[in-house]
Amino acid sequence: MSTSLTGAAHTGTLDLLVVDADADRYVSVLSSMFRVVTASIAAALERMTRAVPAALVVALDGADGAPLVLIARARALSVPPVVLVLTAEPACVPDAIMAGCGSVLLQPFAPNLIYSRLSRMIRLRMGAVPADCMREWPTTRCAHCDHEGVMSFEYASHRRAWYACLACKKVWMAKRLD
Numbered sequence: 252m253s254t255s256l257t258g259a260a261h262t263g264t265l266d267l268l269v270v271d272a273d274a275d276r277y278v279s280v281l282s283s284m285f286r287v288v289t290a291s292i293a294a295a296l297e298r299m300t301r302a303v304p305a306a307l308v309v310a311l312d313g314a315d316g317a318p319l320v321l322i323a324r325a326r327a328l329s330v331p332p333v334v335l336v337l338t339a340e341p342a343c344v345p346d347a348i349m350a351g352c353g354s355v356l357l358q359p360f361a362p363n364l365i366y367s368r369l370s371r372m373i374r375l376r377m378g379a380v381p382a383d384c385m386r387e388w389p390t391t392r393c394a395h396c397d398h399e400g401v402m403s404f405e406y407a408s409h410r411r412a413w414y415a416c417l418a419c420k421k422v423w424m425a426k427r428l429d
């Protein structure tokens with residue numbers, strides 16, 4: 252435990268790029284850990300050509316594919332940032348996972364939750380914690396298309412989680428497998 256706390260203490264200088272019109276709601280909570288820059292999608296794409304952030308937060312409203320292009324571009328960088336997607340639409344999640352996002356927070360969420368999620372993603376990348384709620388379940392079959400292999404992407408409660416099938420792009424809530 253002390254190892255991960257030490258790791259978290261070192262992350263105060265990490266660059267975080269946020270693409271979300273509602274970022275004001277939680278940015279102050281993140282500033283103890285990150286140097287936060289908020290940007291439009293176009294500005295974020297431009298900025299990433301000069302400075303790669305440690306983490307990227309992208310809000311998806313389902314309106315168009317531009318946020319997915321941003322995620323894919325970020326994940327194609329030589330040292331890609333961890334990518335957290337925020338969305339009120341679980342149906343957007345399969346596309347976000349395929350674009351390369353590493354975690355999903357379903358809106359609305361409490362500001363402290365985005366802090367703990369980003370902190371966990373950073374520690375996960377450093378190998379300081381074993382697993383996240385975003386996991387692949389290779390032998391679980393999709394209830395919709397019977398494809399073998401599904402992803403869990405968020406805990407819905409103590410006992411239930413959200414799952415996505417990347418073959419048919421359906422999402423559903425079911426009993427937690429972990």
Ligand SMILES: [Zn+2]
Nearest residue numbers: 393396416419
């Ligand atoms: Zn399916």
